[in-house]
Amino acid sequence: MSSTRFRELDGLRGLAAAAVVVGHFTTTFSVHYPTAAASSFELHHGQFGVQLFFLISGFVILMTADRAKRASDFAISRFARLYPAYWIAVVISVVVGALANVPGTQLTPLQTLLNFTMIQRLLLVPDVNGAFWTLAVEMQFYIIVFLVLLLSKCRLTDVLLRWLVAAWLVIAVGSAVVAAVLAPGIDITAAPVLVRAMVNVTLAEYGPLFCLGMLLFMARRNQRFEWLTIPAFLAVVVSASLLHSPSYAAIVAGISVFFAFVALRTSTPPLRLSPLLWLGKISYSLYIVHVVVGYATIDLLWPLIGRDLAVLVAMLVVTVLAWGLYSLAETRITPALRRSLLRRADGRGRTAT
Known part of the structure; x- marks a missing residue:
């Protein structure tokens, strides 16, 4: 079996992302907005999509x-892959959270600034976006892998x-x-x-x-x-x-x-169905933008069109937003940043030699 063209991973990411989004927009939204109308559908176990993400991440x-080839290559790959989209998601979360008064987004200026590090959870600083906590966990895993690569050459x-x-x-x-x-x-x-x-x-x-x-x-x-x-x-x-x-x-x-x-x-x-693969492709962007934007959308619309229709509209809004974030950050900024950082690393390597 080849480990290179394992397209099912995107299908699994799509399933995990869908579970998390539906769980947040039904069950978790009701916790943060107790006066909102009840949803006719609840996904109480949507949170377990996170466990699937961690299994995928280990793989x-x-x-x-x-x-x-070098530990620095791994670090650059992870940095360029995660941070551009994440920084944009932080800005979106701060702005939308402030405009829509989304619970959990009211942080001090220092706390907001520390959210740009991605490791604010480890610094005991609240996340401006409820989905961000998993990224600090991922970062711990990446640091362990980086150190192993460094020590083992x-x-x-x-x-x-x-x-x-x-x-x-x-x-x-x-x-x-x-x-x-x-x-x-x-x-x-x-x-x-x-x-x-x-x-x-x-x-x-x-x-x-x-x-x-x-x-x-x-x-x-x-x-x-x-x-x-x-x-x-x-x-x-x-x-x-x-x-x-x-x-x-x-x-x-x-x-x-x-x-x-x-x-x-x-x-x-x-797991190779096209919709699942597409959802898996944008899953990172979807995961980091859906909470604050989705909550704001549902809270704005449910009194006008009802809770269930508001949830559907919110799903459409965050999916389109995630596609835009993926197109900008993951397909344009990330490759350019990776190339730039790798060129600098290569230049330092030649100088050291």
Whole structure:
């Protein structure tokens, strides 16, 4: 099986993005706007699209790192890929949030400025956009991969990767166990600050998902089952159960099995449907702009046309906006920025030589 033309990844991204958007526009919107009319459709588990994104990220980032000739190439690739669209999304979130008084967007000037770093969550600064928290988690994962590339001089052997995954799983599960002991029976989102900080720093909940994604990439690339996939899956389930609940863990387990099923197959035709592939292509832009703009649109329109129609209009608005952001930032600014940064890195390399 080839790991290069794996079009199903875009289909999976499309599914994940759709789940998150629908969940936010139905269930989560009602939490932030309790006086709004009720939606006739709720997607209570739309949040679990995030877990699918993390599995995909583990798979894709290892695929990217596997091709890197220098650690700086990987860093430049990630920076150029994420930040142009993100910076525009921050501006959109600040402006729309202020104009429409969207809950959660009222930050101090310093907090707003720190949101441009993408790691504001790690600095204990609120996100101006409710979707941004996952990007800080992703950034932690990228930093780990960058350091491994740097220390190994880009020699990512399977043995090294297995040791990395094994160590990370032990740390993640150990941290989840400690959290369960310190805050027994409490969902991690309601645990004391120090407990949550420990879980966040060690990536106790999401690290096993990244690891499972990496192992499935290795299995697909090598056309051989990776035995560490089983303990990684168990770590995913155990951490989710300890930090949340057994029912929560069961959903995450189902998502993990589904992703593994797709990753280990040569082809999964339903995930190659054109609408899913297109949605997957713009999924990053859609994810980072949909919350504030979508909430503002629904809040403005539901008294006029009803909640359900307002949700549909909001979905159309954020999809068009995401397509525009993708066309501008991801297809134009990102390639130009990547080329510029790579030229500078090459120039420094020649000077050093």
